[in-house]
Amino acid sequence: MKRFICRTSKPIHHLIVVIGLFFVLVPAFGQRPGSNEARRGMERIDQEEGARRLEAFRQQRLEGDYIFEFQLEHKPRRARTVRYDGIMWGTWNDQGAITRFKIFSNDASEDASEALVELIVQNGPEPSAWIRHDTSGEFKRVEGEALFKSLLPGLVYSVFDLQMPFIYWDEFIYEGPSLVGVSRVAQNFLMLPPEDSQSARRGIKGVRVLLDDTYNALWRVEVVHDDESVHSRFAVESFKKVQEQYIVKRITLTDYPGKDRTTFDVVDASVGLKLDEALFDLPTEPASKPVGAACGGDQ
Numbered sequence: 405m406k407r408f409i410c411r412t413s414k415p416i417h418h419l420i421v422v423i424g425l426f427f428v429l430v431p432a433f434g435q436r437p438g439s440n441e442a443r444r445g446m447e448r449i450d451q452e453e454g455a456r457r458l459e460a461f462r463q464q465r466l467e468g469d470y471i472f473e474f475q476l477e478h479k480p481r482r483a484r485t486v487r488y489d490g491i492m493w494g495t496w497n498d499q500g501a502i503t504r505f506k507i508f509s510n511d512a513s514e515d516a517s518e519a520l521v522e523l524i525v526q527n528g529p530e531p532s533a534w535i536r537h538d539t540s541g542e543f544k545r546v547e548g549e550a551l552f553k554s555l556l557p558g559l560v561y562s563v564f565d566l567q568m569p570f571i572y573w574d575e576f577i578y579e580g581p582s583l584v585g586v587s588r589v590a591q592n593f594l595m596l597p598p599e600d601s602q603s604a605r606r607g608i609k610g611v612r613v614l615l616d617d618t619y620n621a622l623w624r625v626e627v628v629h630d631d632e633s634v635h636s637r638f639a640v641e642s643f644k645k646v647q648e649q650y651i652v653k654r655i656t657l658t659d660y661p662g663k664d665r666t667t668f669d670v671v672d673a674s675v676g677l678k679l680d681e682a683l684f685d686l687p688t689e690p691a692s693k694p695v696g697a698a699c700g701g702d703q
Contacts, residue, residue: 446581446589454578458593461620462500462571466649468676469495476507478558478666486558493683500528502684505566507556518557523566524686531567531703534686543687548602551703560636560659560666568625569603569703570595570611582614584623590614594628602703608635634660646673 449457471493478486490507508520524543526532533551534543551563579592594610597603603611607630614624625638637658644653655668 446583448580449578449591451578454576454591454593457591457615457620458571458576461615461622464620465496465501466494466675469493469679470673470675470677471679472651472670473672475669475671476559476561476666477669478560478664480558480664481662488556488559493679495679495681495684497526497684499526499530502526503566504683507559509556521555523555523563524684525563525566526686527567527571529572531569531572532686533563533567535563545687549606551602552606560657560664561668564603564703565636565638565657567703570597570613570625573597573611577610579612581617584614584616588623589617590623591617597703636660644670644673647675649675651675 471491474490474492476488476490478488480486488507488509490505492503492505494501494503496502503523503525505523505525506520507522509518511519518537520537520539522536522539522543523546524534533546535546536543546563551567553562555561555563573595575596575598577594577596579594581589581591584590591614593613593615595613596610597608609628609630609632612624612626612628613622615621616623623640627635627637629635637660638655639658640652640655642652642654643650651670651673653670656665657668658665
């Protein structure tokens with residue numbers, strides 16, 4: 405299949421999609437999955453149309469700010485389930501979506517550094533992230549190999565999963581349509597990492613992104629390594645209606661080959677808000693050596 409460059413273009417239609425963490429917002433599903441209308445398609449699009457759809461996906465956003473309360477459940481194949489609670493606050497700036505996360509455990513027996521993490525994550529063409537494990541401490545920038553480390557013990561999710569830098573990679577291979585579940589049609593794009601990126605150095609050949617053929621909403625993400633194996637798979641499982649809009653309620657991220665899973669489940673949500681900008685203030689200079697700085701490089 406031929407590699408080609410996706411270039412910036414005007415959005416082709418309006419959908420509300422948040423590119424941050426691992427959730428998607430759409431105005432409504434015009435028909436329920438399984439309907440004949442949803443089964444239409446399975447038609448290949450050309451590379452120009454593919455570029456337009458990717459650019460439209462990058463440009464979509466929610467009107468107003470938002471707050472989500474969620475639970476993370478890590479389900480190892482051969483160990484007990486580990487649970488964390490979390491809150492995320494989201495807005496947008498000139499670069500793209502920016503999100504603040506607080507993830508914490510209610511297990512009093514855990515070490516303090518393993519019971520809580522706070523992050524500020526900037527999405528967009530030039531992503532960045534800052535982290536701390538103490539609410540009174542200073543945020544440190546996350547760089548290099550640290551971008552791929554678990555946020556807390558017993559979680560599959562990493563900063564890389566929250567930033568989704570691959571959405572903004574220029575080069576991609578259009579792989580054609582496929583079915584998601586029984587009837588929904590998705591268009592498949594293999595996003596290709598820049599040659600000098602941290603992702604390429606880590607052995608990531610590409611990240612497969614499945615976008616709904618009707619609504620251009622995100623259904624699935626697969627990280628593919630150089631040996632063609634799927635390293636991880638993120639899949640949307642259910643939606644929830646909040647103030648006349650649909651958000652993703654449940655998502656599962658599976659880590660291969662061990663098949664450990666972490667499920668993200670929204671328990672409460674508010675949209676259309678105006679949040680204090682100070683929530684998303686980033687340090688202008690790192691207070692100390694950035695986390696993972698020795699590895700250097702982008703994503």
